[in-house]
Amino acid sequence: MTLHGAKALREELQQLKSVQRPRVIKAIAEAREHGDLRENAEYHAAKEQQSFIEGRIAELDSKLNNAQIIDVTALNANGKIVFGATVDLVSMDTNDEVTYQIVGEDEADIKHAKISITSPIARALIGKEPGDIATVNAPGGTKEYEIIEVRYI
Numbered sequence: 001m002t003l004h005g006a007k008a009l010r011e012e013l014q015q016l017k018s019v020q021r022p023r024v025i026k027a028i029a030e031a032r033e034h035g036d037l038r039e040n041a042e043y044h045a046a047k048e049q050q051s052f053i054e055g056r057i058a059e060l061d062s063k064l065n066n067a068q069i070i071d072v073t074a075l076n077a078n079g080k081i082v083f084g085a086t087v088d089l090v091s092m093d094t095n096d097e098v099t100y101q102i103v104g105e106d107e108a109d110i111k112h113a114k115i116s117i118t119s120p121i122a123r124a125l126i127g128k129e130p131g132d133i134a135t136v137n138a139p140g141g142t143k144e145y146e147i148i149e150v151r152y153i
Helices: 004-033 041-066 120-125
Strands: 086-091 096-104 115-118 133-138 141-151
Touching: 004 041, 096 120, 115 120, 120 133, 120 141
Parallel strands: 096 115
Antiparallel strands: 086 096, 086 141, 133 141
16 A cells, blocks of 8 residues: 555544544434434434444554555666556557556545556556556457656655
8 A cells, every 4th residue: 555545544544533433423322312213214324324434444444554555755666667656658559648556456546547456457567667568458458558657756
């Protein structure tokens, strides 16, 4: 996991613990005041929300405790593509240029050009360097990309 990814998970964990957990506890207390809990939809909805929040807190705690956090800016990979690298590519078919950062599964977000280390394109890029051609066996067929630049930002 990158430093940025770990920071985002810590922020989510803090939000869950300090804002959402107290809010749902208050909602449960208010729902209890309405009487019979067996037929109280507000109570059951609040308990379900509490279960989701507690599960997510446990999941985030586990991920952060077991994560190997990589400082991408401190990498010295001699221009090779490694986990955390930001890569500028050009499609050999369309000449379209794209930029991706290779991140952990929890950080992957294609809308922000962050691809999972387990994705077909990331697997094809690992170990390559500028000037190399990466052949990607994607579900839509085989695509080739030329690596233009590798950055560790």
